[in-house]
Amino acid sequence: MKRTTMFGSRAKAVVATMAALGLAAGCANPQGLGSGGSESSSEMPARTELVIPYSEGGGTDTWARFLAPYLEKHVEGNPAFTPKNVPGGESITGSNQFVQSGGTDGSQVLVTSGTTYFQALLGRSEVQFDFTRLRPLILNGTGGVIYASPSTGIRSAGDLADLKKPLTYGGISATGLDLTMLQAFDVLGTKLDATFGFEGRGPARLAFERGEVNVDYQTTSAYLTQVKPLVDDGKAVPLMSFGMLKDGEIVRDPNVPDLPTVEEVYRQLHGKAPSGEAYEAYRAFLVPGYVYQKGLWANEGTPDPIVQSYRDAADKISKDPKFASSSEEVLGGYPLYSGEEAEEELQEAFRIKPEVREYTLDMLKKSYDVTLEGN
């Protein structure tokens, strides 16, 4: 081929900058099928691609792009980070592609979110990635707040015990992040009349404001910006939060310290700490879904020095003054965890017991008439 002569000198620059990328992309099969990856070297590559299995401009994409310059500064060897979006298939497409051809030399790392985790936890047949084997590098959580309409007569979470009618809830899809909400109500033993099919949490919140539904949940940052004004106007009543994880225990979310956790509400309603299948299922999805919702992962077999430099970076980034001042809005005030801290809990969560998965699928079928294909 006369390719190089045709493109002239510009090609050389392209070749130079893409040489590392070429290794990254491994073999050149369509969609990166087949065996990929080059020889593992424990040296940090000059360029690293952030494989984002979500579309441009979304929450996970914004998170990754916001983090990129700090990674560049604090990850040892200062690789240049370039985001690469591979959206589709509820993030299965991009994640599958990553485990197939992402290599183990650190030239690609995977960006994940709760939706990615839930596909694996629910045992979707298309999933080819295994989070018990992938290596968590840096993780970042989020929280969620459940609130209700004053028209329900509810003044606080304690009133959930004597409801006349089931609360109506608007969700996107029972197998997405809405699942945690459904599980929380399953734990509490409160009936929920759920309608799925909303385009996103935003339109569902509009339905709440219009009075079409009377209970809703939002991530903490959306709660603080969009729902808090409603609470101040007496148009919404906050009930509880999903809390956050501290030393293996769910504690109150520091962003909404006045709100009880789901666990506290259970104790208030039932007089004892939550336990049993329903609670186990809730916890199994809560930890990856919220506590460690956003994450950077490397393929199994990535050399320890590379993994370690990311994990070390988590701490350095948190201490970066510029990061501290600007991360509040994007990360919602939740800390960055290094993969080291989170690895054990995540592995436990992803070694989901078959009976817990079974219980969850059963709950979806019984209470919401939702059946997953292939299950």
Next chain:
Amino acid sequence: MLDAALSALGALLDPTTLAFLVAGVLAGLVIGIIPGLGGTGAVAILLPFVFIIEPQQALALIIGAVAVVHTSDTISSVLIGIPGSASATVLMLDGHEMAKRGQGARALSIAFLASMAGGLLGAVGLTLSIPLARPLVLNFGSPELFMLTVLGISLAALLSRGNMLKGLIAGAFGLLLGEIGAAPAAADYRFTFGTLFLNEGLDLVAVALGIFGIAEVVSLVARKTSIASGSGIGSGWGTGLRDVLRHWTHVLRGAFVGIWAGVLPGVGATAGTWMAYGQARATARRKGKNKFGKGDPRGIIAPESANNSVEAGDLIPTLLFGIPGGAPAALLLGALLVFGIEPGPRIITDHLDIIYTIVWSFALASVIGAALCFLLSFPLAKLSFVRFPVLAGGLVVILFTSGFQESQQIAVLQVMLLLGAIGWAMKSTGFPRAPFLIGFVLSVPLERYYYLTANLYSFSEWALRPGVLVMAAVLVIPLVLAAVRWARARAARTGAEPVAGAAGDTPADEDDGEPEGTQAPPAWTLAVTGGFLVVFAGGFLLAQGYSEKARLVPTLVCLLGAALAALALAVQVYTRRRASSDEVRVTAWREELGWVTRAFAWLVAFIALVYVLGLVLAALVFVPVFLWRVAQMRPHAIATYTVVLLGVLLLLQRFADIALPVGYLTPAILVA
């Protein structure tokens, strides 16, 4: 309030900020011109910069691009009949018709002026509707959105006047194709045949480029001539200005429809633009100079004014509710978050300056964008006088590249090819494609809002809401009027002159007439209609395997489609008996068929090459050979053409994050 507005304008006129605005406009224009690359493409270009510059500048950059993407996407729709974006498909009706008559300059000048006016009105509308938007959006619940989608789908009937049966079949086919992928109200994936690729549903851009673009390429390559007849590129600019001034009410109405289509989450730019076209066409007087579908200036003004103001309206849910309506709005939301500005109810009190920066940027960008488009269109207008095969070589590569962007799955290329074949078959057997696109765009919203309405309200609750009643009236009154008119005409016509129009047509105005180009013989029409019948029957059978909430809508659509197709078959068989075969037409058709088959063979060869070599190398092989064999260009021209095309592709890959399909043997250096 005035203070905030003026200080925001002052800040915007700062040279650096202004430079970023112009940079955004340029990026938006370039991306808009390339067929199929729209807002998402512009976002990809801007993303790397947004997080590293100052907030005001980033806003100017994003808004600059967003405001003009739909100004320049008109150019390829009008001049070469290849949709510049999904919403610009509407310009292929009147805009492209006008260009085909050698009045490309007039069509473009109408389009740019209407765009600019739409953008300015959008900015004004944005300012005015900020205090009103919240209560209005909150009053517009699921039942109203459901009625709005029904109203939108009824456009399919409006756009198939003169060909009602075929139009409705096409609309039903669009609805069916839109149902591929995740069901909105259940956990089922429908019509995916077990592929992960189809779980996400078919991408609108790939569908529009296939059914309109590829189909157009195939049939134009066959004719080997240029698109426009006659000459006189430069003339008509003044006529265009006069057209816009004469029809200024359509500018206002288009902008109004556009703003609201943007404000309401879930409608979308494509549906909004078609609705603007629909209202202009529906309310146009029947008598006199109604040339809709044949190059009526109003058919350009209304949608052009709308598609720019849609983007302005789209900013309202983004800013006031934190709900982005599309990729550009999502980027804006992300950028605002990074700068510590939280969209939501408090933005009006806390960050009024930001809102005004956005409004001013939008207005300024609309003017700059339209002015630049005027300059650009003088050289570009010549495109419609170039022999088509010369354009086709590059267009094939660009169309498939653009269609690839959203899903980035190589299988989409085959889907586009298949849709191209369907589009061509529809075109040559008189099935209008506009109803198809409307059905496709509104399929999921229709189903979503139906279920939300049915689950959240009782029938008497939702059906009696004022908004629902108003829209029901808009839907029913024209039907009643039409029935009355038809009855009167029938009474008046006692064996006198027959009125044009075949069986099953509503009051015939001769809107569409026969599509241009060689028409297929009746046997083909019969075969295509039969094909639709088979598809609907198959869809019906497949749908029975889904869970209850995923089954209902596809079942209804398939039943309706199958019934319509069966009726159409019966009508065709009945009329065919009377029709005599025409020797000249048969020969012309055979010739056309031969050419089209060859054109498809070229496309298949290209796709095969892409699978093996990847897009860049495939283009390197395909383009020169095609230009040599089909376009019969000279060697040095072929070389320049190929180098420029590949250069553009690689530049886009490098700097605009445009993904190029990778094949089995693509060398690693070409993989980005």
